[in-house]
Amino acid sequence: MNKQRLFLFVPLIVFAGMAIFFWRGLSLDPNAMPSALLNKPVPAFELPVLPAPENPPGLMIANQELLKGRVSLLNVWATWCVTCKQEHEFLNQLKAQGVPIYGINYKDNDEDAKTWLAELHNPYVFSVIDADGRLGLNLGVFGAPETYVIDKAGVVRYKHIGDVNQDVWEKTIQPIFNSLK
Template identity: 65%
Template sequence: MVSQRLKLFIPLIVFVVLAVLFWRGLSLDPNAMPSALIDKPVPAFSLPMLENTDRMVDQDIFKGKVSLLNVWATWCPTCYAEHGFLVTLAEQGVPIYGVNYKDDVPAAQKWLKELHNPYVLSVVDADGRLGVNLGVFGAPETYVIDKEGVIRYKHIGVVDEKVWTQTLQPLMAKLQ
């Protein structure tokens, strides 16, 4: 008789446990995804430049200056949302390199021509191999690269004024 009454509370106990787990999940930052590449060099690559697909560049482009590496694509609505702010950063002298991720080259070239190009240069990652090596979950993602070409931070999602002033700018200043 007592065990039958206890069975009545099992759904309530399960509900309470699930509610606690759900509440805990809501407090987590979805952009705080760990990256195995933090404090490691940018993965080796040799890819064509978007602006001149006959010219190949490699990971050595990051040596000598603290910079941002931004993974973007024309099919990405969130990339469109952050693009204007990246243009503003570039106008302020922030060096930003782009990885045009699994995109149509003519569409990407047209995008930069019409919306302004914030990138020192952008590489074409047509098959997504560099993206896989970087651990890209989806565009946009932005990395802070130090003067030796080492990844120091990874941000998933839009780079906006808040992300820039609270996270990326202080880190870049520290790395200078």
């Protein structure tokens, strides 16, 4: 009879275990997804640059030319990404402040991307075309937008998932960015 009474507590024990598991899961930050590339160089690539008035058609760029020599941001964006449009104005503000931002136009239509930058202004020094998503895959991109802080040696020092806005910039990214200068 004692064994039967013990079995009555099994559902209670299972429920308590699951409650602890779910409580822990709800307390995690969904934007805190560590990057496998943290403190590693940006993956090697050679991709075409999205044509713009300052960039001739057919221009190819490699990561060594693009990212070394100064602290910069690497921003993954696309015209199909609603959140990218929300952050775009702030990226233009950062450009006006002298922050170098390089773009990765991720799995997008080139004509749509050119129109987007013409209409909303271009915050990027260059924006490479990652049509097949291979660079994004090598970076560990979950989706757009994502922004990486890259040091002077071309090493990823921080990854932010989601839009970059005034609050994210001031509290998180800018202190890291400034410490690397």
